[in-house]
Amino acid sequence: MQIVGGTIKVNNVNDFIMPNLKCVAGAPAPQSESTTTNNIRIHSTKKKEGDIPPPPKPIKVTLSDCLSCTGCLTSSEELFKAQDVEEFRRGLESDAKIKVVTLSPQAIVSLAIKTGLSPEQVAVGVSNFLKSIGVDYVIDSSIAREVTKAQIYEDFKKPDRKGPLVTGVCPGVVSFAEKNEPKTLMPQLSITRSPMLITGAMVKDNLSRELGIKPSEIYHACVMPCFDKKLEAFRSDAKFSDGTQLVDCVVATVEFVTVMPEDLTPYLQPSDRELTWFNTLEHEIVQGTSGATTSGSYAEYVVAQMEHDYPQVTCEQKKMYEGIEFHLSDKISGFEKRIAVMNGYRNFQRAISQIKSGKSKYDFIELMACPGGCANGAGQIKAENPMEQKKLK
Incomplete structure (x- = not known):
């Protein structure tokens, strides 16, 4: 948000991120000169009148080719x-x-x-x-x-961590961090x-x-x-x-x-x-279709494990925009941890701004690119009515 001449301008509120239209991958590196002697020969060929060269083969770009470009x-x-x-x-x-x-x-x-x-x-x-x-x-x-959850919790318990641990399971979050916030967000991402x-x-x-x-x-x-x-x-x-x-x-x-x-x-x-x-x-055994969040309940798992490891703590939960906040505390010992679920691009900006300023109050952030989390991912079947949309959440 900016204030210019008495006018308030609000930016970074749109969750849609337009891909680049131009490829920025560098041109192929020139081949190194060979040390072997090259024999150059001239061949002549007779071209028949009316000969038409064959059309060039179409070039196909695969998904792995796209990944060579960071644009x-x-x-x-x-x-x-x-x-x-x-x-x-x-x-x-x-x-x-x-x-x-x-x-x-x-x-x-x-x-x-x-x-x-x-x-x-x-x-x-x-x-x-x-x-x-x-x-x-x-x-x-x-x-x-379940393996991912357990490994993330082990990562969270490391005593030498500075700043909040941010989940790195969302490819949108990882891509954003690598290309836009390599110094701010990347060090906070879990390597799980x-x-x-x-x-x-x-x-x-x-x-x-x-x-x-x-x-x-x-x-x-x-x-x-x-x-x-x-x-x-x-x-x-x-x-x-x-x-x-x-x-x-x-x-x-x-x-x-x-x-x-x-x-x-x-x-x-x-x-x-x-x-x-x-x-x-x-x-007929299906796991992971319910929980506090639709993206894996990583924050919920961390909260549950902390309540198990520290039975004296109490947990308060409250909803916030596109997310949930968990506050674990013990007044006697002074123990306090804040854990958050934050979904969508607007929460990206909020989380990054807080981390940059060193004022993030959270110790753990389950961060997902899509508003509403993974159940509302762009690859899901679009809901035909509000009732179906509600079921996804």
Whole structure:
């Protein structure tokens, strides 16, 4: 907010962030001169009259190519939609020995609202449908989310931390920090991987060992509520040392719904196979579809763990714009911690301003790019009425 000549100007209140229109990736570096002797020869060719040179082959830009450019803050939805639905189908038809699809709880809820089924029915129906078209395992990313929560809490407990710990599981937050606030926000981000990437590690490492195959022989796709998850999957740190991707393809919920049948009724029979960590969904076991927040309840988890570790503290909770604030305190010992959930670009500005000035009152911030959190991600199926929108929140 600025005051100019008695007029108040309000800026940075729009959650929409326009991607750059021009690519700023540098030109390819010139090839080094070879030390070997080059033999130059002149060849003459006879050109027939009327010969027409063949048209140049079209240039295709893949998602990993886009990541070589740091000019854009977020991905363009239109740029990736058709490409990754096709890639998803090609992956399912590939000759990979094992095919795995991971579903996020936000995607399950969005599909449940769209189909009118319960999240448990959607989990079973989608699992059985995918298996009918060649998928071997359908996994719930909530299992990896519990790992992420535990690691974030361990990071939070480190005594040498200065300033608030900010969750780094939202690719929009990470991208914003890297390109706009590398000195202010980046040092505060938790280095813990997101549930999507931890699921990728579990699938490509743990599952490959159990099955006795190479990680590269597994095709792993994820259904996520966010288009920026596509970018996250192709980051340089989202792969094994040999270059094998943790996640081979990401489709948004709104894309995935075009692949699945309109009627899941024929696929609603729960599994009678032995329950394992990689088949919970087909057993109607769905985690992470409720809680204080729709983005993973990382702040809620930290609060619960602190209440467990410090039973004498009391916790007060209050709502704020696009978020929640938790105040833990003990008057006798003087113990005090403030934990916040902050969603949306306006909260970005608020959090960064406070961190820059050294006046942030929070010790932990669950920060997400989308207003309303992940359940309201740009990749979710758009609500057709206010009632559906309310269910997402």
